[in-house]
Structures are given as structure tokens and as C-alpha cells.
Amino acid sequence: MAAPRRRRRLRGPLASAALTWLLALSPGPAPAAAAAPALAPVPVCTADTGPYQWEMEQYLGLSADGRQSAADCEAVRAFQQREHLAPADGSANLATYRTTLVIEERRDPNRDGKCPVRAQRVVCVDLTRQLMWVQRGGTPVYRAVPVRTGRWGQRTREGWHEITERVIDETSELYDDAPMPYAQYFSGGQALHGVYGDLFNGGGSAGCINLRLADAEHLWNTTATGDPVFVWGRKPATD
Structure with missing residues (x-):
């Protein structure tokens, strides 16, 4: 029967090298958890009483x-x-x-039937309610959005029209190169187009149908040259 083998202890430089190797393999102390970023305080709502x-x-x-x-x-x-x-x-x-x-008004903007129903797309502009939408066969394909139409003395022309020209980055020749993004002309110099800033600032346009910029871009991607535009009603304070 063979005698059991005796474990040899490492001594000298070999022992030091082994200890260094074991320490390198052992995990160090766990890193401290990163502090959660402080959340910005929500500002207190302090608006004054508005007109509405x-x-x-x-x-x-x-x-x-x-x-x-x-x-x-x-x-x-x-x-x-x-x-x-x-x-x-x-x-x-x-x-x-x-x-x-x-x-x-979005669910059924044409409930009074004032915008004629056609098989093709029709851009419907209600001057009285200051609304615009697009419908096909009586079904809205572009939901109702607010608009700003012509002021007193510069009213938006009523009746049937047609989109005759589209200029995505237009400026006005009559009004000091005023920007008219996503312009779609429908009656001479009158056009559907976006505005920068507040759509509700002022008493009305110079005859064009103004839309918020995002609405004008969406309309541009919905309509095309040749689409009919029907305008009816009377903007308040333009009698």
C-alpha cells in the first residue's frame, strides 16, 4: 500500500507569487451605489385668472x-x-x-351638412366657427382644426374654389415677405398656409386661411393640386 502523499508548502518567492495571483483573482470591495439624480422640482402653477x-x-x-x-x-x-x-x-x-x-366639433364637424359631400376630397372651411377639415364622401380624412380667416375689409372669399398651386416655403409679395409655410393657393392670392407664433393673435388674416404650423404641414401631406375647397359662413366681427 502506497504511503499517502504529503502536501508541500510553498515557500519563498514561489509562495509570494501565488499569493499575488490569488489576490488578483479575488473580487474587490463592492462599488458604492451611484446616487440617484435629483429630480427637478415641478414649478408651482401660478397663472393669473384668464379671460376664459x-x-x-x-x-x-x-x-x-x-x-x-x-x-x-x-x-x-x-x-x-x-x-x-x-x-x-x-x-x-x-x-x-x-x-x-x-x-x-371633431366627431361630426359637418353635422349641419353645410359642406357639400362629394366622392373626392373636399377641403371644408367654416368661417363662422373658424374651423377647417377635409372630408371624402362625408367622412373626415383630416380632423377639424382651428383657423384664422380674413378680417373686416379683407374677407376670405366664399364659395367653391380649387387648389391651384402649392409652395412649401412661400413668402408674401404683398406683405413685406411675410412667411407663408406650406402655402396652398385656392383663390388668386388667398391661400391655406401655416403661421409662426400665435394663431389667435389679432383680429384676422388679410384673406388667407391661417393654420398652426403643424396643422398646415399635416394638411400639405393630405391634399393635392386640384382638390376642391368650399368656404361658407361669416367670420364674427366682419359684417
């Missing part, structure tokens, strides 16, 4: 007293954020109120 405070309170189901409270401000701001309105500051301004009217 009572109407927005009614629309949002709030207690309607016409005075802006902190809860009212937060509710209006949340609505503005959902509808991509800027600035979303909680102020019950004209743009916010007009958006509630548009939302109510």
Missing part, C-alpha cells in the same frame, strides 16, 4: 366661480399639455378655450 376662466372651469368640470385657484391652474395646465398648447402655463386664454370648441 369660467368657460374652462365649466369644460373641465371644476367649481365655476371665474377665479383662478391653484387646483384650477393645474387642471388647465394639464389640459394644455394634453393638447400640445404652448405655453402650458395654466392660464385660461383664448387659444385654450378655442381648443375646447374644436374638440367638441
Whole structure:
């Protein structure tokens, strides 16, 4: 029977090398957990009472007293954020109120049948409600959006028209090279086009049908040269 083998102890330089190798393989102390980034505080909603405070309170189901409270401000701001309105500051301004009217009309904008139903696309412009949509066979293919039409003395022309020319990066020759992005001409110099800034600023256009920039771009991608445009009604304060 063979004698059991005795373990040999490492000594001298060989032992030191082995110890160094084992220490290199052993895991070091666990790294400290990274501190979570501090979240920016949400600014307190402090908008003043807007001109359409009572109407927005009614629309949002709030207690309607016409005075802006902190809860009212937060509710209006949340609505503005959902509808991509800027600035979303909680102020019950004209743009916010007009958006509630548009939302109510989106499901059936042509319920009164004033925009004629055709087999092809028709761009429908209601001057009275300051709305525009596109329908085919009575079915909306571009939902109702707010517009700004001609002011008193420069009214948008009513009746049947046709998109005759499209210029994606147009400027006005009559009004100091004013930008007219996504312009679609339908009656002489009158066109559907986008505007930079506030669509609801001022009493009206010089006859064109103004849209918010994103709406004008969407319309550009929906319509084409030759599409009919039907305009009816009367913009308020243009009699």
C-alpha cells in the first residue's frame, strides 16, 4: 500500500507569487451605489385668472366661480399639455378655450351638412366657427382644426374654389415677405398656409386661411393640386 502523499508548502518567492495571483483573482470591495439624480422640482402653477376662466372651469368640470385657484391652474395646465398648447402655463386664454370648441366639433364637424359631400376630397372651411377639415364622401380624412380667416375689409372669399398651386416655403409679395409655410393657393392670392407664433393673435388674416404650423404641414401631406375647397359662413366681427 502506497504511503499517502504529503502536501508541500510553498515557500519563498514561489509562495509570494501565488499569493499575488490569488489576490488578483479575488473580487474587490463592492462599488458604492451611484446616487440617484435629483429630480427637478415641478414649478408651482401660478397663472393669473384668464379671460376664459369660467368657460374652462365649466369644460373641465371644476367649481365655476371665474377665479383662478391653484387646483384650477393645474387642471388647465394639464389640459394644455394634453393638447400640445404652448405655453402650458395654466392660464385660461383664448387659444385654450378655442381648443375646447374644436374638440367638441371633431366627431361630426359637418353635422349641419353645410359642406357639400362629394366622392373626392373636399377641403371644408367654416368661417363662422373658424374651423377647417377635409372630408371624402362625408367622412373626415383630416380632423377639424382651428383657423384664422380674413378680417373686416379683407374677407376670405366664399364659395367653391380649387387648389391651384402649392409652395412649401412661400413668402408674401404683398406683405413685406411675410412667411407663408406650406402655402396652398385656392383663390388668386388667398391661400391655406401655416403661421409662426400665435394663431389667435389679432383680429384676422388679410384673406388667407391661417393654420398652426403643424396643422398646415399635416394638411400639405393630405391634399393635392386640384382638390376642391368650399368656404361658407361669416367670420364674427366682419359684417
